[in-house]
Amino acid sequence: MKYGKVFVVDDDEAIRDALTWLLQSRGVEAEAFASAEEFLGCWDADIAGCLLLDIRMSGMSGLDLFDRLREVQARIPVIFLTGHGDVPMAVGALKRGARDFVEKPFNDNDLVDRVIEALEWDSQRRLDEAAAADLAARLEQLTARERQVMELVLAGKLNKVIADELGITMRTVEVHRAHVFEKMGVKTAVELAQLLSSHKGER
Amino acid sequence: MKYGKVFVVDDDEAIRDALTWLLQSRGVEAEAFASAEEFLGCWDADIAGCLLLDIRMSGMSGLDLFDRLREVQARIPVIFLTGHGDVPMAVGALKRGARDFVEKPFNDNDLVDRVIEALEWDSQRRLDEAAAADLAARLEQLTARERQVMELVLAGKLNKVIADELGITMRTVEVHRAHVFEKMGVKTAVELAQLLSSHKGER
DNA sequence: CCCGCTTGTTCGGAAATCCACAATAGCCGA
DNA sequence: TCGGCTATTGTGGATTTCCGAACAAGCGGG
Numbered sequence: 001m002k003y004g005k006v007f008v009v010d011d012d013e014a015i016r017d018a019l020t021w022l023l024q025s026r027g028v029e030a031e032a033f034a035s036a037e038e039f040l041g042c043w044d045a046d047i048a049g050c051l052l053l054d055i056r057m058s059g060m061s062g063l064d065l066f067d068r069l070r071e072v073q074a075r076i077p078v079i080f081l082t083g084h085g086d087v088p089m090a091v092g093a094l095k096r097g098a099r100d101f102v103e104k105p106f107n108d109n110d111l112v113d114r115v116i117e118a119l120e121w122d123s124q125r126r127l128d129e130a131a132a133a134d135l136a137a138r139l140e141q142l143t144a145r146e147r148q149v150m151e152l153v154l155a156g157k158l159n160k161v162i163a164d165e166l167g168i169t170m171r172t173v174e175v176h177r178a179h180v181f182e183k184m185g186v187k188t189a190v191e192l193a194q195l196l197s198s199h200k201g202e203r
Numbered sequence: 204m205k206y207g208k209v210f211v212v213d214d215d216e217a218i219r220d221a222l223t224w225l226l227q228s229r230g231v232e233a234e235a236f237a238s239a240e241e242f243l244g245c246w247d248a249d250i251a252g253c254l255l256l257d258i259r260m261s262g263m264s265g266l267d268l269f270d271r272l273r274e275v276q277a278r279i280p281v282i283f284l285t286g287h288g289d290v291p292m293a294v295g296a297l298k299r300g301a302r303d304f305v306e307k308p309f310n311d312n313d314l315v316d317r318v319i320e321a322l323e324w325d326s327q328r329r330l331d332e333a334a335a336a337d338l339a340a341r342l343e344q345l346t347a348r349e350r351q352v353m354e355l356v357l358a359g360k361l362n363k364v365i366a367d368e369l370g371i372t373m374r375t376v377e378v379h380r381a382h383v384f385e386k387m388g389v390k391t392a393v394e395l396a397q398l399l400s401s402h403k404g405e406r
Numbered sequence: 407c408c409c410g411c412t413t414g415t416t417c418g419g420a421a422a423t424c425c426a427c428a429a430t431a432g433c434c435g436a
Numbered sequence: 437t438c439g440g441c442t443a444t445t446g447t448g449g450a451t452t453t454c455c456g457a458a459c460a461a462g463c464g465g466g
Contacts, residue, residue: 087293091304094297101294143443156391159422172445174423179443188359190396197400346411362454375413377455 003119004048006030009039009065010081011057015104019052026112028119036060036068045074048126050099050118055082055089063093070097075125077118081106132199138184146183149176153189154196206322207251209233212242212268213284214260218307222255229315231322239263239271248277251329253302253321258285258292266296273300278328280321284309335402341387349386352379356392357399 006028008019016032023030029049033039037060039051051069055062066078077099082089090101099118102111142150152162159177163170186192209231211222219235226233232252236242240263242254254272258265269281280302285292293304302321305314345353355365362380366373389395 085290087288087290087304087306090290090293091297094294095303100298101290103290145444154393154397156389156393158420160420168444169446170421171447175445178423186359190357190359190392193393193396194357194400197397348412361452363452371412372414373453374415378413381455 003028003116004050004122006049006052006115006119007039007043008032008052009034009036009057009062010052010054011035011059012054015054015081022108022112023115028112028115036062036065039065040068045072045076048119048122050077050079050115050122052079052081052115055080055093056084066093066096066098075129077122077125079114079118135195135199141183142180146176146180149173150180150184150192153177153180154193206231206319207253207325209253209255209318209322210242210246211235211255212239212260212265213255213257214238214262215257218257218284225311225315226318231315231318239265239268242268243271248275248279251322251325253280253282253318253325255282255284255318258283259287269296269299269301278332280325280328282317282321338398338402344386345383349379349383352376353383353387353395356380356383357396 006019006023008016008023008030010016010019010032011034013034016034020030020032035057053062053065060068062080062082066080069076069078078097079100079102080090080093080098081102081104083104085101085103093101099121100114102114139147148166149162152165157165159170159173163173166173181187181189181192184192184195186195209222209226211219211226211233213219213222213235214237216237219237223233223235238260256265256268263271265283265285269283272279272281278300281300282303282305283293283296283301284305284307286307288304288306296304302324303317305317342350351369352365355368360368362373362376366376369376384390384392384395387395387398389398
């Protein structure tokens with residue numbers, strides 16, 4: 001039951017209240033905001049959850065907020081809500097990465113299902129990103145030389161060849177190689193290759 | 204300009220003619236079908252391209268055809284066309300994997316752009332799938348024992364340990380290991396790990 | 407009966423791994 | 437500024453592992 005939090009952003013107080021009541025009655029934590037600006041003001045990227053976002057609002061629109069979030073690499077799932085949406089708008093939102101697009105009035109059960117789906121997706125995404133961040137932190141603490149050696153190791157080259165290419169002794173290569181393994185928390189070159197391959201292309 | 208072919212499926216002859224004319228005038232090869240059944244009858248999964256699919260048709264509907272294609276693992280990109288679509292239909296189609304969803308009447312330039320996007324996506328997808336198929340074919344020709352050894356190699360274990368776990372001699376492990384490398388077309392365990400990691404989870 | 411899979415042996419060289427010892431350079435806090 | 441600390445580089449030697457080549461034998465399917 002501990003998924004994360006739902007952030008409801010809608011300038012219609014009745015909708016906000018109805019949504020927070022609906023979600024909380026289903027055991028889902030929810031917090032409401034009257035505008036995109038208000039949400040941005042107190043948003044913390046570290047809190048897991050999803051966004052229930054009205055498209056048509058005074059001030060910054062839902063789509064504007066969505067674009068803003070994507071600009072800062074925030075990948076929190078966004079479910080758009082709209083009373084006057086059309087097909088091109090929905091298609092555009094989804095193709096740009098929105099999680100879902102729901103018309104008002106909505107079916108309570110259906111909406112809650114979609115919200116829970118989004119929350120589960122987000123918590124999985126956070127696990128993946130945490131692993132990637134951990135990996136990045138480890139890569140960070142490698143020295144320049146160690147990174148060079150690591151790349152050549154990952155290219156499948158023998159220590160001897162690496163030594164040649166870098167103009168250093170094989171023994172020195174071994175030292176760097178051992179440091180790389182230690183800092184990356186692996187014991188063999190194979191593990192290192194898998195560690196980096198699996199989390200590649202996640203940017 | 205050699206992208207692939209566009210398969211137009213629509214039961215309205217005027218639309219079919221207009222679409223094929225439009226596409227061909229832009230240098231995109233197109234072929235029209237009057238029904239989902241007719242398309243299925245002469246469809247070849249090996250031909251690169253995309254599908255321009257009307258949703259509302261007599262007989263099998265566009266959505267039915269879409270589902271049928273997904274059932275047989277056909278991942279050809281599908282752009283839905285509809286004259287009477289609504290938001291939930293569009294959202295549902297996209298969330299189930301449709302490439303795009305366009306309302307009639309459509310803007311010619313816009314539609315051609317989307318078609319070309321889909322064609323480019325498909326040709327890239329085919330490259331990826333060809334690589335994956337090649338990999339699968341290589342894995343296929345490994346013997347059971349070779350696969351076992353390969354897994355342990357990928358677990359980063361030493362030949363000695365592998366020999367212990369399989370209850371065979373180290374030398375025999377080395378033979379299998381060498382066969383694996385040969386059949387998989389790699390020269391080191393690191394390359395093997397990268398080959399398998401990069402094409403994992405592409406199902 | 408031949409072929410491929412699996413298994414085994416022996417030999418030897420190449421490569422990787424581990425250890426101890428050590429020197430140079432830069433950086434940071436006392 | 438001086439004394440650690442780390443990164444980087446080096447040497448020499450010992451041990452382990454990897455790998456290629458050659459030879460061979462049991463076994464099961466076509």
